[in-house]
Amino acid sequence: MRKIAKNLKGTVKYRQIVASIKQIGLIEPLVVHREKGSMGQYMLLDGNVRYEVMKDLKIDTVKCLVALDDEAFTYNHKVNRLSAIQEHFMIMKAVKSGVSETKIADALDIDVAQIRKKRDLLVGICPEAVELLKGKKATSATFVQMRKVIPMRQIEMAELMCATSNFSASYSKCLIAATPTEQLVDKECSREVEGLSSIDMARMEREMDSLAKDFKQIDEVHGKNVLNLVIAVGYLKCLLDNARVVRYLAGNYPEILTELQKVSESRMLEVDMDQ
8 A cells, every 4th residue: 555665676775675585585574454344355554665575576475464453553663673782693693503794794785894893893892881782772883982991981881871862973972072081992092072172071071970970879769769659659549549538639629639640640650660
């Protein structure tokens, strides 16, 4: 039902899908939903590009996932994209299993040098920083910057990135600029950032140091505070289950009752506890 743009077949992404299906077949099945009132008609919910590739390759039969609901939103909204670290571990696992780097490169339609770059992504990165950034959207350029500092500073950078949800290369460059010289692997390495003077960098270094201390203090008490709030909300829910309490509040303090109900129904604390 979805028309494929004419210029799509000239893109790198399309060529990569073609190369992958040629080399190792279809990995992610198409998702279909049975049309109402029809015996053998199905609507394609996800996999339009893969479907187009298989038509070009004259593949007649393919396994599909049959969805029970006609989803209003495409399945792409539910897909967690691979992070750079996850991609690194997948390549390492494939290599250890005997798959050559050349074959991996052919399957992804990229240069072998790119595969080796992804393979060596975490060289020089301490395990604690890797663990913090696992599953995050940190790019390969971010890890290039992190290699410039000692392991302890790598951990601090990873913590700050997670706290701000900013894993971009530009932010990591700013963190490098704010890193004291003694924490650099190469003491002669330039920390200059375009548009920042030495005075700006010195101020940034002080502010980053203060921010890191504040972050550690918050991190130490955050879990305890959330636990206390969960207990308080649990007690509040018990109170609001009491009809006499609700009637009293509704008759005398309706505004307070409304706010207490909002707090008791909030799911934010559940998310924090899950994390």
